[in-house]
Amino acid sequence: MIWTAAAQDTLTPVPPVRRLAAAPAGIAETVELTAAHLDSGTHTVAEFERALDGLVRQAHRDRRALVTALSTALGHRYTEEETEAQRLGGVDVVVATLLGRVPGYSLKPAYVRRHRGHEECAQGGLELVVTARVREIGYALLSGHPLPFPLATPTWDTGALEAADLVERLAEYGRLGVRPQPADFGQALLRVRRDDRAAEAAARLGTAEGDRLAAWLGHGLRPDGEPGTALRRVVEPDPQAHRAWSRTGAAVPQVTFLSGERPVLRGEFPDAFHWLGRPHDGFTQCYHWHGGHAVRAAVLPEDRDTQAAWLLPEVTLAATAGDHGGAWMLPQLARLGGPAGPALHAAVAAGLGGRDPRSRRPAVEALLVLAARGELDAPLLGRELAAMAALGTVKPNRLADAARSAAAAGAYATLWAVLAEVLPVLLPSVRGAGEVLAVAAECAERCGAVGPLPAGVATVAARPGSSRLVAEARRLSAALSGPRLAGARGQ
Secondary structure (H helix, E strand, C coil): CCCECCCCCCCCCCCCCCECCCCCCCHHHHHHHHHHHHHHCCCCHHHHHHHHHHHHHHHHHHHHHHHHHHHHHHHHHCCCCCCCHHHCCCHHHHHHHHCCCCCHHHHCHHHHHHCCCCCCCHHHHHHHHHHHHHHHHHHHHHCCCCCCCCCCCCCECCCCECHHHHHHHHHHHHHHCCCCCHHHHHHHHHHECCCHHHHHHHHCCCCHHHHHHHHHHHHCCCCCCCCCCCEEEEECCCHHHHHHHCCCCCCCCEEEEEECCCHHHHHCCCHHHHHHHCCECCCCCCCHHHHCCHHHHCCCCCCHHHHHHHHHHHHHHHHHCCCCCCHHHHHHHHCCCCCCCHHHHHHHHHHHCCCCHHHHHHHHHHHHHHHHCCCCCHHHHHHHHHHHHHHCCCCHHHHHHHHHHHHHCCCHHHHHHHHHHHHHHHCCCCCCHHHHHHHHHHHHHHHCCECCCCCCHHHHHCCCCCCHHHHHHHHHHHHHCCCCCCCCCCC
């Protein structure tokens, strides 16, 4: 169906992605930033990456002075004489290594492979890449070959890396006679944005890493194992697993996506990256989603649809089991790069049906972010909502509440296009359909939509009586019968 609107949405502009500031210039600034990052617990990409960058650079320039400053400011954090790296995380690994509190064997790549931790969910797989990179940096410090600077430090606060920046860093490594570290370079490749001119410059470097970057920029994952569009499935959940996580509600069929295999990640990347290259499907629940953060999402900053496919089962929990799950991560994924594909739209749809208003808010925010960036496929989102409503995953009253919130932010035209796809599934008799009809009618009036009635609306509007369902169907019929001035209702 095709509907037109006299008025467009009036959405608040989305804050643009921000370029990371340069690494701290001196030891004092580096220690101050590192302490602030470790104490904050916010785990922003900018804080993590700038602290890591500063520590690596300062250790290369004047390790003794850096260790003295770190010992004074942060020595109290490490009370044991030695702590295995697996008991630490993030920047803590590098700081503790510099202070001599981490045994070297626990930083060796072979030890990391033997103690990889939880890989049963995507957050565990992403965390493994972060872990491998910081331990690799720590091992280089202990082995007497400290890096001059990391290669994978992103250009933008999403984690994305401009290809020209990576080419420049590889050139400097070549000038200094430094060999890139496998995990750091692998992370850089996953973050880099496509750039044909940078591919040519990379090929001119005359190094193995330059050639690999040139090939990656020319083809990326696609010919070497990039999965096609993730395969959409409707599957029955495991009743026992559902009972273990659910506080209320019955198990219902769920929409899920099978992420494709990526042989290049399993063949040319370090062991820590291999989880990301395997196909994944099903209802994997894991505590990682509740403590996940932007640093993990920044492992794949240009592949938000794959991350959404992994996240979807956890977002669905918010709708079916009353668990907040990973719904809170939706706005973060919406701000990343790469295609806004069907998995991301499905995850937003599931989030809009969350049992608790607090779990619906992130989905509303993600919807508004995508709409403001011109990346939301409203009919696709509507079809996903319709499918989930038919399965029983998304309840009409919860959808209506989420839709009202999004419409109130100025997304009347977008919400009308979304709800027009949902109404045929709810009408004529699904309980709660009147609430969705009311929001749809309000949106159609506000944006001046015209076009054919969604299936089922005319039948309901022709019924006798004045129930809310009938009244709202008549109201929507009137709204779509001819052009209106945007915002005419109530003015």
